[in-house]
Amino acid sequence: MSDFGPAYSRDALVAASGHGFVFRADVRFQDIDAAGIVFFARIFDYFHDAYVAFLAESGHPLHTAISTNAWGAPLKHVEADYLRPLRFGDPLQVALVRADLDGSNLFVGFRIHGADGAVAAVGRTHHVFVDPVAWKRTAPPEALRIAFNRLGRSEGA
Amino acid sequence: MSDFGPAYSRDALVAASGHGFVFRADVRFQDIDAAGIVFFARIFDYFHDAYVAFLAESGHPLHTAISTNAWGAPLKHVEADYLRPLRFGDPLQVALVRADLDGSNLFVGFRIHGADGAVAAVGRTHHVFVDPVAWKRTAPPEALRIAFNRLGRSEGA
Amino acid sequence: MSDFGPAYSRDALVAASGHGFVFRADVRFQDIDAAGIVFFARIFDYFHDAYVAFLAESGHPLHTAISTNAWGAPLKHVEADYLRPLRFGDPLQVALVRADLDGSNLFVGFRIHGADGAVAAVGRTHHVFVDPVAWKRTAPPEALRIAFNRLGRSEGA
Amino acid sequence: MSDFGPAYSRDALVAASGHGFVFRADVRFQDIDAAGIVFFARIFDYFHDAYVAFLAESGHPLHTAISTNAWGAPLKHVEADYLRPLRFGDPLQVALVRADLDGSNLFVGFRIHGADGAVAAVGRTHHVFVDPVAWKRTAPPEALRIAFNRLGRSEGA
Numbered sequence: 001m002s003d004f005g006p007a008y009s010r011d012a013l014v015a016a017s018g019h020g021f022v023f024r025a026d027v028r029f030q031d032i033d034a035a036g037i038v039f040f041a042r043i044f045d046y047f048h049d050a051y052v053a054f055l056a057e058s059g060h061p062l063h064t065a066i067s068t069n070a071w072g073a074p075l076k077h078v079e080a081d082y083l084r085p086l087r088f089g090d091p092l093q094v095a096l097v098r099a100d101l102d103g104s105n106l107f108v109g110f111r112i113h114g115a116d117g118a119v120a121a122v123g124r125t126h127h128v129f130v131d132p133v134a135w136k137r138t139a140p141p142e143a144l145r146i147a148f149n150r151l152g153r154s155e156g157a
Numbered sequence: 158m159s160d161f162g163p164a165y166s167r168d169a170l171v172a173a174s175g176h177g178f179v180f181r182a183d184v185r186f187q188d189i190d191a192a193g194i195v196f197f198a199r200i201f202d203y204f205h206d207a208y209v210a211f212l213a214e215s216g217h218p219l220h221t222a223i224s225t226n227a228w229g230a231p232l233k234h235v236e237a238d239y240l241r242p243l244r245f246g247d248p249l250q251v252a253l254v255r256a257d258l259d260g261s262n263l264f265v266g267f268r269i270h271g272a273d274g275a276v277a278a279v280g281r282t283h284h285v286f287v288d289p290v291a292w293k294r295t296a297p298p299e300a301l302r303i304a305f306n307r308l309g310r311s312e313g314a
Numbered sequence: 315m316s317d318f319g320p321a322y323s324r325d326a327l328v329a330a331s332g333h334g335f336v337f338r339a340d341v342r343f344q345d346i347d348a349a350g351i352v353f354f355a356r357i358f359d360y361f362h363d364a365y366v367a368f369l370a371e372s373g374h375p376l377h378t379a380i381s382t383n384a385w386g387a388p389l390k391h392v393e394a395d396y397l398r399p400l401r402f403g404d405p406l407q408v409a410l411v412r413a414d415l416d417g418s419n420l421f422v423g424f425r426i427h428g429a430d431g432a433v434a435a436v437g438r439t440h441h442v443f444v445d446p447v448a449w450k451r452t453a454p455p456e457a458l459r460i461a462f463n464r465l466g467r468s469e470g471a
Numbered sequence: 472m473s474d475f476g477p478a479y480s481r482d483a484l485v486a487a488s489g490h491g492f493v494f495r496a497d498v499r500f501q502d503i504d505a506a507g508i509v510f511f512a513r514i515f516d517y518f519h520d521a522y523v524a525f526l527a528e529s530g531h532p533l534h535t536a537i538s539t540n541a542w543g544a545p546l547k548h549v550e551a552d553y554l555r556p557l558r559f560g561d562p563l564q565v566a567l568v569r570a571d572l573d574g575s576n577l578f579v580g581f582r583i584h585g586a587d588g589a590v591a592a593v594g595r596t597h598h599v600f601v602d603p604v605a606w607k608r609t610a611p612p613e614a615l616r617i618a619f620n621r622l623g624r625s626e627g628a
Contacts, residue, residue: 029523029533030355030516032348034223034402035289039344040232041201045501048198052500056560062500063560066191075197079236088348089527089534132192186366186376187359187512189505191559196501202344209343213403219343220403245505246370246377348537349603354546355515362512380505389511393550446506 003077004124005100008109010081013097013122016111020151021057021096023050027086027114037085043121044078047110050094051125058147065132071141072132073106080123090114097122099148104129104137106148160234161281162257165266167238170254170279173268177308178214178253180207184243184271194242200278201235204267207251208282215304222289228298229289230263237280247271254279256305261286261294263305317391318438319414322423324395327411327436330425334465335371335410337364341400341428351399357435358392361424364408365439372461385455386446387420394437404428411436413462418443418451420462474548475595476571479580481552484568484593487582491622492528492567494521498557498585508556514592515549518581521565522596529618542612543603544577551594561586568593570619575600575608577619 006012025046033039055062065071086092093113100107106127114120129140140148163169182203190196212219222228243249250270257264263284271277286297297305320326339360347353369376379385400406407427414421420441428434443454454462477483496517504510526533536542557563564584571578577598585591600611611619 028516029348029519030353032346034220034343034346034350035229035231036348036350037231039205040235041198041205041344044198044201045499048196048500052497061560063191063558066559072192074192074194074242075239077236077238078197079234081234082232085231087534088537089532183366185359186362186505187510189503191500191503191507193505193507198501202342205343209340218403220401223402244377245380246375348534349543349545351545353519354549355512355519358512358515362510377505386506388506388508388556389553391550391552392511393548395548396546399545 003105003126004079004107007098008107008124010122013109013111013124014083014119016097016109018097018152020098021050021054023053023094025049025092025094027088027090027092029088032088037087040080040082043080043082043112043123046092046094046112047123047125050096050110051108054096054151055147058144060141060143060147069132071138071144072130073127073140074130075125076128077126078123080121082121084114084118084120086112086114086120093117096151099151101140101145101148104139106140160262160283161236161264164255165264165281167279170266170268170281171240171276173254173266175254175309177255178207178211180210180251182206182249182251184245184247184249186245189245194244197237197239200237200239200269200280203249203251203269204280204282207253207267208265211253211308212304215301217298217300217304226289228295228301229287230284230297231287232282233285234283235280237278239278241271241275241277243269243271243277250274253308256308258297258302258305261296263297317419317440318421321412322421322438324436327423327425327438328397328433330411330423332411332466334412335364335368337367337408339363339406339408341402341404341406343402346402351401354394354396357394357396357426357437360406360408360426361437361439364410364424365422368410368465369461372458374455374457374461380446383446385452385458386444387441387454388444389439390442391440392437394435396435398428398432398434400426400428400434407431410465413465415454415459415462418453420454474576474597475550475578478569479578479595481593484580484582484595485554485590487568487580489568489623491569492521492525494524494565496520496563496565498559498561498563500559503559508558511551511553514551514553514583514594517563517565517583518594518596521567521581522579525567525622526618529615531612531614531618537603540603542609542615543601544598544611545601546596547599548597549594551592553592555585555589555591557583557585557591564588567622570622572611572616572619575610577611
């Protein structure tokens with residue numbers, strides 16, 4: 001159902017050594033749903049917040065890419081696995097565990113650690129690099145290729 | 158990477174005849190992201206809004222289930238495929254295309270039609286029925302089994 | 315602290331006869347906060363959803379105004395009063411109770427009825443019409459003036 | 472239209488010396504609306520995030536208050552003034568500028584600095600302390616009284 005390799009499976013992401021890039025946040029008061037836990041879709045907000053922080057730390061912030069029409073990377077497919085519910089006030093570590101580039105395709109694997117450091121969720125996103133004006137597939141900028149490769153390709157996991 | 162059968166693949170959900178249950182909504186002004194399209198995670202909000210509307214129409218509203226501690230069905234795994242970007246003002250038809258129950262597992266397949274009726278996204282969710290007090294797996298209430306079976310099992314798609 | 319007249323006070327909005335324009339919605343599962351009620355800021359989402367629906371019904375949808383750079387009306391000041399908590403599943407009637415135009419200024423008064431029709435919140439917004447390219451104050455389009463005047467000026471409340 | 476004193480006026484909050492408590496954040500990709508700026512209602516999310524951070528730093532985190540039914544402080548009235556639009560990637564400083572307690576009433580004044588440190592918005596919230604079980608007005612816990620007084624009463628502004 002997807003093009004993610006075995007290194008992106010639930011178990012592989014849970015078990016992967018190393019953290020890649022880690023973004024820290026707290027579960028917000030307003031992220032909770034009527035069942036008293038973090039609304040499942042907010043997990044993807046957390047993944048994306050970490051992705052945005054990674055790009056900024058790499059020196060290629062997404063807001064600059066957008067304002068200069070430099071590149072775009074819309075989502076083609078996303079998935080998440082939920083292991084433990086998250087609650088208001090839980091400290092989060094949202095890790096970009098690994099990334100792989102294949103032509104215009106970018107695959108990123110994520111892991112969220114919640115209270116006590118336990119893994120609460122893992123997930124994966126498949127972006128496609130496009131020219132934001134023509135909205136056609138394109139290769140990623142070389143600088144991003146370097147940044148994502150430095151994060152750690154799945155081969156090295 | 159998941160327990161969804163072939164009837165839940167991207168192509169099968171896009172092509173499935175019939176709509177199951179359809180929830181209508183409009184893309185909200187605040188659902189847009191800095192790239193000018195619906196933020197990818199909001200797709201799951203739309204899926205869940207349709208699921209909530211389906212339960213209400215079936216006579217078993219989720220808010221009653223929560224307030225009476227009758228049953229819970231947290232998410233174990235979710236996925237989405239993006240086919241076309243959605244924009245502010247686009248009218249949405251969010252369809253529960255099919256559903257399957259297997260013990261305490263509930264699988265639901267979704268499809269979103271946007272402007273001009275074109276398919277904008279499909280997705281699937283895997284819920285697990287639990288006793289909301291003991292937080293242990295349980296069978297779904299018989300009334301829900303009937304409602305989801307009426308929606309259409311994948312065998313009949 | 316604001317330029318709203320007495321017709322926009324909490325008590326006047328609660329007591330106003332007539333409904334102006336009414337937008338119906340349901341409290342979403344994900345609008346709830348960690349205290350178990352609708353997160354206070356979502357009230358402004360509801361106000362804005364009703365404003366967007368009013369503009370669409372008036373034949374001047376906001377998404378067209380944006381895509382054609384026809385006009386903009388950013389917020390200068392907003393307020394809300396909370397009378398009763400809202401809970402998941404509550405049916406909402408979000409009313410644009412009244413509106414007044416004064417030069418480039420637009421004042422709108424809102425009222426939200428929740429379960430059993432009881433008033434749950436009232437509020438008011440002060441927009442300023444601007445040319446969306448030059449970002450300078452401008453008069454509202456005549457068609458909008460007519461639409462908002464038809465809604466009911468505060469003099470007639 | 473409100474019970475806020477002159478120290479909570481737009482101009483007084485903009486001009487107030489000192490910062491009280493400052494919470495740092497970044498405008499998120501998904502906080503943007505279809506007009507390309509931060510959706511106006513998200514300003515209140517930022518205010519509340521800063522309020523939650525202030526309580527945590529004071530040693531009285533809101534999540535503990537909720538899980539122990541210690542105290543609640545729902546909103547009775549809120550307001551915001553918008554001075555400059557905020558955009559994706561803008562670094563934010565969200566300041567609790569001042570606070571006043573009067574019986575069971577808590578008044579808090581906020582100020583948000585965006586790009587280049589310019590004031591982008593100010594606002595004020597009126598909470599009412601309640602017993603979260605009986606949902607009746609009560610005095611705030613003494614520890615909170617001390618924390619909010621240390622933040623700076625409006626008399627000293």
